[in-house]
Amino acid sequence: MSDFKRIIAKRKRQDFIFNIIGILCTLIGILTLGALLVDLLLDGLPRLSVGFLTHFPSRFAEQAGILSSWVGTLLIMIVTAFTAVPLGVAAGVYLEEYARKNWVTNLIEINIANLAGVPSIIYGLMALGLLVYQFRLGQSVLTGGLTLAFLILPIVIVATREALRTIPQGIREAAYALGSTKWQVVRHHLLPYSVGGTMTGIIIALSRAIGETAPLITIGALTFIAFLPPPPLRSQPPFVSFEWLSSPFSVLPIQMFNWVSRPDQNFVFNAAGAGLVLIVVTLSLNAVAIVIRYRVRKRIKW
Amino acid sequence: MNEIPALQHPVAAAADQASGPSPPTTASAARRLSRVKERVIESLLLVAAFSSVAITLGIVGTLIYESSFFFAHVSLKEFLTAPLWTPLFSDPRFGILPLVMGTLVTTAVALTVALPVGTVVAIYLSEFAPVTLREVIKPALELLSAVPTVVYGYFALQFMSPLLQRFIPGLPTFNMLSAGVVMGIMIIPYVSSLSEDAMRAVPMSLREGAYALGANRIITALKVVYPSALSGIVASYILAISRAIGETMIVAIAAGMQPNLTADPREPAATITAFIVQVSLGDLPHGSIGYQSIFAAGITLFIMTLIFNILGYWLRKRFREVY
Numbered sequence: 144m145s146d147f148k149r150i151i152a153k154r155k156r157q158d159f160i161f162n163i164i165g166i167l168c169t170l171i172g173i174l175t176l177g178a179l180l181v182d183l184l185l186d187g188l189p190r191l192s193v194g195f196l197t198h199f200p201s202r203f204a205e206q207a208g209i210l211s212s213w214v215g216t217l218l219i220m221i222v223t224a225f226t227a228v229p230l231g232v233a234a235g236v237y238l239e240e241y242a243r244k245n246w247v248t249n250l251i252e253i254n255i256a257n258l259a260g261v262p263s264i265i266y267g268l269m270a271l272g273l274l275v276y277q278f279r280l281g282q283s284v285l286t287g288g289l290t291l292a293f294l295i296l297p298i299v300i301v302a303t304r305e306a307l308r309t310i311p312q313g314i315r316e317a318a319y320a321l322g323s324t325k326w327q328v329v330r331h332h333l334l335p336y337s338v339g340g341t342m343t344g345i346i347i348a349l350s351r352a353i354g355e356t357a358p359l360i361t362i363g364a365l366t367f368i369a370f371l372p373p374p375p376l377r378s379q380p381p382f383v384s385f386e387w388l389s390s391p392f393s394v395l396p397i398q399m400f401n402w403v404s405r406p407d408q409n410f411v412f413n414a415a416g417a418g419l420v421l422i423v424v425t426l427s428l429n430a431v432a433i434v435i436r437y438r439v440r441k442r443i444k445w
Numbered sequence: 446m447n448e449i450p451a452l453q454h455p456v457a458a459a460a461d462q463a464s465g466p467s468p469p470t471t472a473s474a475a476r477r478l479s480r481v482k483e484r485v486i487e488s489l490l491l492v493a494a495f496s497s498v499a500i501t502l503g504i505v506g507t508l509i510y511e512s513s514f515f516f517a518h519v520s521l522k523e524f525l526t527a528p529l530w531t532p533l534f535s536d537p538r539f540g541i542l543p544l545v546m547g548t549l550v551t552t553a554v555a556l557t558v559a560l561p562v563g564t565v566v567a568i569y570l571s572e573f574a575p576v577t578l579r580e581v582i583k584p585a586l587e588l589l590s591a592v593p594t595v596v597y598g599y600f601a602l603q604f605m606s607p608l609l610q611r612f613i614p615g616l617p618t619f620n621m622l623s624a625g626v627v628m629g630i631m632i633i634p635y636v637s638s639l640s641e642d643a644m645r646a647v648p649m650s651l652r653e654g655a656y657a658l659g660a661n662r663i664i665t666a667l668k669v670v671y672p673s674a675l676s677g678i679v680a681s682y683i684l685a686i687s688r689a690i691g692e693t694m695i696v697a698i699a700a701g702m703q704p705n706l707t708a709d710p711r712e713p714a715a716t717i718t719a720f721i722v723q724v725s726l727g728d729l730p731h732g733s734i735g736y737q738s739i740f741a742a743g744i745t746l747f748i749m750t751l752i753f754n755i756l757g758y759w760l761r762k763r764f765r766e767v768y
Binding site for chain 2: 154155157158161162164165166168169171172173175176178179182183186229230231233234236237238241242250251253254255256257258260261262263264265266267268269271272273276293296297300324325326347350351353354355356357360361362363366396399400403404411414415418421422425426429433
């Protein structure tokens with residue numbers, strides 16, 4: 144009998160020990176995230192000021208700012224969002240609602256799964272060879288935005304499909320029963336009902352695109368730029384201008400990369416400041432996505 | 446002056462919209478029009494879906510086309526066997542081995558961190574942790590993969606490297622070890638999230654069977670749940686490998702930029718990705734051998750990750766457990 148108790152005690156001890164190991168391993172990740180944030184805060188917070196956001200980069204670390212790079216990031220994201228969202232949502236709708244089970248559909252699906260596994264720098268090489276030199280778009284905002292749009296396209300497609308899949312079949316059948324065409328079902332029912340899930344995916348995809356550095360370096364984004372692209376609005380007719388699309392650019396992560404590899408410690412503090420801005424933007428985007436996902440899950444009960 | 450739109454009966458307005466610019470005379474004409482519209486929309490959506498195939502073709506085509514000029518200069522034998530990679534020197538050598546070695550060493554270091562830790566986290570979250578804790582920890586861990594990689598590069602160089610230097614005397618500032626460790630921590634969530642999903646898909650009855658035979662939680666997890674979920678877990682490992690091979694900014698910042706044929710992670714060495722970044726930062730004329738060399742490096746990287754992606758896809762298909 145005491146043998147039996149000893150075995151039970153031993154098994155309980157094993158479970159207890161693994162519990163500790165599990166908690167420790169989980170903490171490795173959490174603590175690293177914490178250390179990273181604290182490290183950035185300590186180095187970068189003293190550099191953060193209005194001047195840091197409104198100054199161009201400079202040879203003098205104390206005067207250098209991130210104006211041209213955050214404007215560049217914003218413009219690139221506009222191009223990326225306007226390309227990847229319509230294309231990705233349309234592709235997702237096609238694959239989920241229209242596509243028949245045949246080899247074409249199969250090919251597209253395998254292809255999307257594969258694209259998601261291609262390293263980001265390969266997209267940069269593709270854009271360099273194809274967009275910059277074959278299509279002669281130059282090392283411009285347009286090229287950069289398209290490159291990142293291609294990169295996040297699989298994420299948007301997959302998110303759209305998953306959101307559509309949660310809508311019960313009955314909704315579609317009810318709409319058909321009232322005489323709707325396929326597009327009317329999609330336009331008036333499926334897209335509005337899936338908007339929460341799709342938005343979550345789009346936001347996460349954009350937050351990933353904001354942090355991407357390698358593909359933009361590959362297409363030849365500048366590491367030092369002391370002017371802004373021409374403004375999209377003009378005082379003379381026709382009032383809007385798309386010249387900014389063909390302007391050279393830099394983005395926040397490239398600015399950070401440029402500063403972090405300099406020997407002067409003051410520039411490293413600048414890098415931490417830029418990193419802080421970058422991480423605040425990406426983490427808040429992710430927080431927004433989590434909130435949307437949570438609210439959608441709570442609100443909609445089919 | 447504000448112009449007031451002409452008031453119209455809403456039903457009449459809707460009917461106007463529906464009939465379009467040239468109002469058809471009969472109902473059948475309207476139906477034909479709407480059928481054409483449906484066709485057009487479907488074709489547009491198909492074009493959008495095909496854009497992903499076009500991107501793949503663009504990638505493969507560009508890599509093959511641009512690197513074909515490189516391989517017109519350099520024999521495949523030299524590319525695969527020469528021990529030196531100095532394409533920008535006056536006496537250029539084109540052996541990809543040092544770069545491949547750098548990639549493999551940093552990947553190996555990253556996997557040494559990510560696979561055990563990620564697996565333990567997955568087992569813990571799936572089999573041990575209370576549900577409320579899991580709901581908090583899982584998104585928190587996934588934030589690890591949301592941090593931009595350039596920030597991780599900064600962290601590896603400014604935090605991890607000085608930290609490791611305390612324990613390993615003589616460790617240079619730029620080294621593959623700190624880059625690999627940080628990269629490993631970054632890919633923990635890829636392993637833990639997907640593995641946990643796979644383990645949770647294992648039906649409860651299998652666990653209950655093990656408990657009924659007197660097994661405790663950890664034995665059940667290791668001997669029943671882990672093997673049952675193996676296909677999903679291995680797929681997550683392969684995703685981690687392919688991430689680590691393709692990771693760029695961490696190694697470009699923290700592992701050094703010199704090609705160095707060594708298996709010692711304490712030394713600095715350039716990876717394939719770091720080389721591409723380094724060359725792209727300079728102003729290389731289009732069509733020069735340096736320009737072509739980044740595409741040769743790129744196609745090598747592409748093939749390496751493609752092999753793992755196909756392997757992962759095949760494993761998921763082949764060993765998908767059906768309960």
